[in-house]
Amino acid sequence: MKPSSRYPISVSLLHWLLAIALIGNLVIGWLLDDREELLALHKSIGIAILVLALIRLANRLRVRNQLPPSVNKTGTATYFVESTAHCLLYVLMLAAPLLGWLKTNAAGHAASFFGLFSLPTLLSRSHELSNWLGKLHAMTAYGLAALIGLHVLGALAHRLLRGHNILPRILPLRQRPLSKVKHLPD
Numbered sequence: 317m318k319p320s321s322r323y324p325i326s327v328s329l330l331h332w333l334l335a336i337a338l339i340g341n342l343v344i345g346w347l348l349d350d351r352e353e354l355l356a357l358h359k360s361i362g363i364a365i366l367v368l369a370l371i372r373l374a375n376r377l378r379v380r381n382q383l384p385p386s387v388n389k390t391g392t393a394t395y396f397v398e399s400t401a402h403c404l405l406y407v408l409m410l411a412a413p414l415l416g417w418l419k420t421n422a423a424g425h426a427a428s429f430f431g432l433f434s435l436p437t438l439l440s441r442s443h444e445l446s447n448w449l450g451k452l453h454a455m456t457a458y459g460l461a462a463l464i465g466l467h468v469l470g471a472l473a474h475r476l477l478r479g480h481n482i483l484p485r486i487l488p489l490r491q492r493p494l495s496k497v498k499h500l501p502d
């Protein structure tokens with residue numbers, strides 16, 4: 317496989333770190349109804365996700381000229397679906413924790429990270445707003461889960477329908493020196 321057909325190592329590492337954290341926090345979120353003691357853990361992991369997602373976005377912009385070209389041909393419907401899904405995944409991985417933070421503030425609490433520090437309180441207490449933000453937070457989380465499902469199905473479809481194994485493109489297994497990375501035009 318040519319070096320330029322893989323994502324830079326920083327993109328792959330952040331992809332899998334966030335994949336584990338996001339899927340884990342979705343599961344914890346769904347358990348909250350029966351296991352209220354998990355709420356502090358859920359909020360703390362969510363805050364870590366917010367910070368990591370911001371780092372991921374900044375890194376994605378930093379290495380934008382080193383990304384492998386899409387496996388879908390530019391201008392095709394699959395190319396459009398892929399780019400829209402990736403863009404929406406970024407939007408939702410930021411929106412979900414942000415809304416969780418705001419919901420927590422509106423419920424009258426500070427968003428604490430493992431009791432070590434708290435994020436600034438941006439909203440004052442409001443029962444109605446807290447309900448709304450809770451619903452929006454749940455909606456973004458469900459949207460995220462649905463998109464993750466589609467994203468994995470997309471990778472599977474490439475394998476089964478087109479015979480392309482695209483997984484190695486995002487696996488951080490074989491590192492290569494940066495000098496070998498072919499810089500692609502924007």
Ligand code: HEM
Pocket residue numbers: 327331334335336338339376386387402403405406409464467468471482483484485486
């Ligand atoms: C929380 C879960 C996930 C999110 C938010 C996510 C998001 C993304 C995003 C945004 C990209 C584009 C590269 C980038 O900008 O980082 C990407 C690439 C990719 N993801 Fe995921 N991903 C997730 C989980 C998974 C899982 C479980 C798989 C397993 C099949 C997977 C397989 C891939 C593959 C193969 C690519 C490379 C696509 C290509 O060939 O260009 N992802 N992912």
Ligand code: HEM
Pocket residue numbers: 338341342344345346348358359360361362363365366409412413414415416417419420427428450451453454457458460
């Ligand atoms: C990407 C990160 C996050 C994901 C995927 C996520 C996901 C979820 C899910 C699935 C639920 C259950 C929703 C339902 O079925 O009603 C939930 C509830 C909740 N989450 Fe998050 N969450 C994230 C980040 C956060 C953060 C950062 C905070 C606060 C600092 C937070 C605070 C809450 C609270 C307070 C609830 C209970 C909501 C209610 O009772 O209406 N979440 N979350």
